[in-house]
Amino acid sequence: xxxxxxxxxxxxxxxxxxxxxxxxxxxxxxxxxxxxxxxxxxxxxxxxxxxxxxxxxxxxxxxxxxxxxxxxxxxxxxxxxxxxxxxxxxxxxxxxxxxxxxxxxxxxxxxxxxxxxxxxxxxxxxxxxxxxxxxxxxxxxxxxxxxxxxxxxxxxxxxxxxxxxxxxxxxxxxxxxxxxxxxxxxxxxxxxxxxxxxxx
Numbered sequence: 001x002x003x004x005x006x007x008x009x010x011x012x013x014x015x016x017x018x019x020x021x022x023x024x025x026x027x028x029x030x031x032x033x034x035x036x037x038x039x040x041x042x043x044x045x046x047x048x049x050x051x052x053x054x055x056x057x058x059x060x061x062x063x064x065x066x067x068x069x070x071x072x073x074x075x076x077x078x079x080x081x082x083x084x085x086x087x088x089x090x091x092x093x094x095x096x097x098x099x100x101x102x103x104x105x106x107x108x109x110x111x112x113x114x115x116x117x118x119x120x121x122x123x124x125x126x127x128x129x130x131x132x133x134x135x136x137x138x139x140x141x142x143x144x145x146x147x148x149x150x151x152x153x154x155x156x157x158x159x160x161x162x163x164x165x166x167x168x169x170x171x172x173x174x175x176x177x178x179x180x181x182x183x184x185x186x187x188x189x190x191x192x193x194x195x196x197x198x199x200x
Contacts, residue, residue, distance in 0.1 A: 008121070012052070013101070014103055056071075056085035057072075093145055097124075105183060119174045132183060150169060
């Protein structure tokens, strides 16, 4: 595979625009984990990899602004779901590919992000999704901007599932080990308080 220095530049989107239902409605990206907001952990991993770091957020914009080059938000109210945030990121992205990371996977490391980029580079016209433990992770993905119009069309037609949409576009997989601690999804108070491992 190519080294990261030889990869074409990509935009990176951090998803922090959800309702936070499992967190009692709190703004998940701003919740503290190991002494810093979740968004700060993702920012630390993503910042060295792009000159186009985008955060999708629907509230507390002033708190997210220091972590991003661009902020985007859903163009519909009521927290319509992650596909809305991805659409906004695709519209704003300045490079040919958009790498997407949710704000509640602070254990992700540079190696995994690099593998996502490298694998996507092998199939430059197809979306890529992480896959592990027998299922896909559609919010850990790389999307070629050539599909921006397809995302818009699918949204207008009522599609709200990022994974289903990317499968229709011929998505490829980055297979990760089962029970990979880097993919731990800290989306409840119990998981947030109980998960101690962080990767660099």
